[in-house]
Amino acid sequence: xxxxxxxxxxxxxxxxxxxxxxxxxxxxxxxxxxxxxxxxxxxxxxxxxxxxxxxxxxxxxxxxxxxxxxxxxxxxxxxxxxxxxxxxxxxxxxxxxxxxxxxxxxxxxxxxxxxxxxxxxxxxxxxxxxxxxxxxxxxxxxxxxxxxxxxxxxxxxxxxxxxxxxxxxxxxxxxxxxxxxxxxxxxxxxxxxxxxxxxxxxxxxxxxxxxxxxxxxxxxxxx
Numbered sequence: 001x002x003x004x005x006x007x008x009x010x011x012x013x014x015x016x017x018x019x020x021x022x023x024x025x026x027x028x029x030x031x032x033x034x035x036x037x038x039x040x041x042x043x044x045x046x047x048x049x050x051x052x053x054x055x056x057x058x059x060x061x062x063x064x065x066x067x068x069x070x071x072x073x074x075x076x077x078x079x080x081x082x083x084x085x086x087x088x089x090x091x092x093x094x095x096x097x098x099x100x101x102x103x104x105x106x107x108x109x110x111x112x113x114x115x116x117x118x119x120x121x122x123x124x125x126x127x128x129x130x131x132x133x134x135x136x137x138x139x140x141x142x143x144x145x146x147x148x149x150x151x152x153x154x155x156x157x158x159x160x161x162x163x164x165x166x167x168x169x170x171x172x173x174x175x176x177x178x179x180x181x182x183x184x185x186x187x188x189x190x191x192x193x194x195x196x197x198x199x200x201x202x203x204x205x206x207x208x209x210x211x212x213x214x215x216x217x218x219x220x221x222x223x
Contacts, residue, residue, distance in 0.1 A: 031059055033131065033217040037106050038117050045076055045094050062094040062104035063130040068160045068199050074130055077104060101208065102129040120150060121200040122212045123157070131215060133196040140222035141188050143196065145215065147173055148181030153210035160199040163188060172203060173213070181214070187222070 037060065045062050063074040077094040084093030084105050093105030101124040106117065121129035135141075147159045161169040161184060169184045190196075198215055202208035 028223050029137065029221040031133065031217075031219045033060060033133075033215065034106070034118050036060055037119055045078075045080065059134060059136060061132045061134070063132055064096065064102045064127045065130060066127060068128060068197075068201070069162065069165055071162075071165060071195060071197070074132065074197065077102070096127075099124065102127045104129055104131060105212075118214045118216055120212050120214050121198075123200050123202045123208050125202050125206045125208050128199050128201045129213075130200075131198045131217070133198075133217070133219060135190040135192060135194040135196070137221055138190065138192045141190055142185070142220045142222060143188060143217065144183075144185050144220075145198070145217035146181050146183045147198075147200065148214040148216075149173065150212035150214055151210035154212075155205065155207055155209075156203040157211050157213050158201045158203050159213070160197070160201075162195075162197040162199070163190075164195055 062077050064077055065073040065075065067073060077096060079095050079097045080092070081095060082092035084091050084095065084103060085100060091105055091107050093103040095101065095103035101122050103122050105120045105122065107120070119131065121131065123129045145161070147157075149157075157173050159169070159171060159173055159182065160167065168186060169182075171182060173180075173182055196219070198217065200211070200213045200215075202211055
């Protein structure tokens with residue numbers, strides 16, 4: 001056999017191996033907070049997101065705490081209410097059992113104030129509103145998200161994004177009008193069970209009036 005034939009054979013074998021590995025890898029997983037919340041069982045917290053077979057204990061969960069950290073202080077919001085408020089008939093939320101706020105909510109298509117299908121966090125004067133993503137994979141991910149004001153009457157909110165107990169992003173979101181906000185992006189390496197926490201509190205002066213804050217997050221597995 002000629003050397004050139006050996007090279008051709010090796011090249012063909014490598015191409016076949018790469019094709020097989022690609023087929024075995026399958027499509028990359030993705031998790032979108034609003035999509036997963038709208039398309040899956042609303043009343044369970046945590047709920048299983050878009051990959052119930054991968055993480056049956058829940059990818060997304062909705063929590064509250066008196067401080068952004070530690071993780072152990074983040075407790076599940078126990079009460080599902082539809083409607084969340086008596087005056088908002090197409091606006092369901094998870095909240096504490098004793099008050100309307102804090103809450104994590106999602107709007108239907110007939111709600112005029114909030115963006116349909118987008119998850120909204122509303123703190124109380126003393127309690128944060130928290131969305132948590134629990135990783136069902138080990139490997140590389142990309143995270144793209146945005147915090148946005150819903151109302152024009154808010155003074156400000158503070159936002160935080162943590163990986164486990166490590167702070168990734170934080171800031172004060174000054175109200176520059178409905179839809180004003182902050183976009184964030186980061187490539188990360190995660191292990192199975194790692195936590196990403198998205199947190200909103202009432203801001204430096206503790207005034208929670210009109211502090212509804214939209215949160216949109218897309219997490220994509222990298223292969």
